Amino acid sequence: MPEGVLEIDRVSKRYGNVVALEDMAFAVRAGEMFGFVGSNGAGKTTTMRIALGVLAADSGEVRWNGTPLDLRTRRRIGYMPEERGLYPKMKAADQLAYLGELHGMSTRDARRGAERWTERLGLSERRNDEVQKLSLGNQQRVQLAAALIHEPDVLILDEPFSGLDPVAVDVMSQVLREMCDSGVPVVFSSHQLELVQRLCDRIGIVRRGRMVAAGTVDELRDSGTATLVVDAPEAPAGWAEGLPGVHVLGTESGRTTLELAEGTDDQAVLGAALATGPVHEFSRRRPELTELFRNVVTEESAA
Incomplete structure (x- = not known):
């Protein structure tokens, strides 16, 4: 995928009589960090899963550079779920290399990517440990490395800072900013609002499946x-x-x-x-x- 804009355009989703999303709409530009905040159950995770194709929308569209996302373009997205999706008995580096190959990387490139990201995220000494033997914070770092292993063109992260100590928060924040600086759009949800305010270029506040406020931090604060x-x-x-x-x-x-x-x-x-x-x-x-x-x-x- 070339550098461009990720668009969520009037996406709606219902489960019976329950409205999960209603006309959800926002865009994330190249090199922009977008903070997605709202109460539990507001629709953040549902939006992310629809963008990835894990869920199907009832209506609306997800586009990249004006074109609806398909399987090929979705493979270029780096996704970090809120629930850790790692194999607990697999070594961290082996798991990262395996996931890289699933994204189409050669075995050699996937191994190099695993080495690069474990080093970058401070996991060099733990890369040969089973995931289940890592602390929750280090498991979270492995999960981020899994989203980055294939050098994605878009990053979608669901509560990436959950369970991290202050040092790990700083490392992850720096990595995400570097990805933005390279032109990658980054979307992440978080309940750590001070962190969202500090890191994000723009923020969207979600309520009951709808985007009720969006803009830069200054724009939102001035609108209060x-x-x-x-x-x-x-x-x-x-x-x-x-x-x-x-x-x-x-x-x-x-x-x-x-x-x-x-x-x-x-x-x-x-x-x-x-x-x-x-x-x-x-x-x-x-x-x-x-x-x-x-x-x-x-x-x-x-x-």
Whole structure:
């Protein structure tokens, strides 16, 4: 597959009366890392399995460079499932070489690939150990190596950082960034939202099988509810109550945190604060990804 764009176009999937996906749509460009986040059961794994051809969509299409994916192009995808799909009694390097051959590599190239990736992922001393004798974190590294062994053109990873210690997280993060830098689109799901915010070029938030928000971290944070922190030490209690479009979240030691409705003039809030005396701080705080995600979950529970 040449360098290009992976498109999930209005993909839907039902199991009886249960809607797993409804018009799921997003695209991942060459060299882009896309974070796929949502509650358990939101549809992330189902989307990935449809992209791989493991599941069939009821409607919609998965395309690479504008062409529907077929068996040949899907062989060029590197996939890391959330559930480890390794043979427990097989040596790590032998398993990687075997999987490489299944992807069409020669025995020689597959062996070289296994040696390269075990070294790159810090498994050199454990490459001849049976997988079942490895720690969960090292099994996760082997699983990533299995997704990379055939030098894929697209990477799809389901919870790749699960169970990893901080050092292993750093190693895996660096490898994924290197893959992006080489032009490979990378899609991964994770519940570690701080990590998603730090690593990803764009993020999609999924709820009940639908993409409800997508964009860069800055775009998503700017789309959230505006929050102001005002430090007006001489302001009387409740000074901001009743201001149009303003909801007081709390006050502590003279610092008041306010939530502004869309379109509210923050300068009017500043004027009200100055009318009470000096203002030592007047700052707009953007929500972190964790807060945005929590809001989505809250909306889902209330629906």
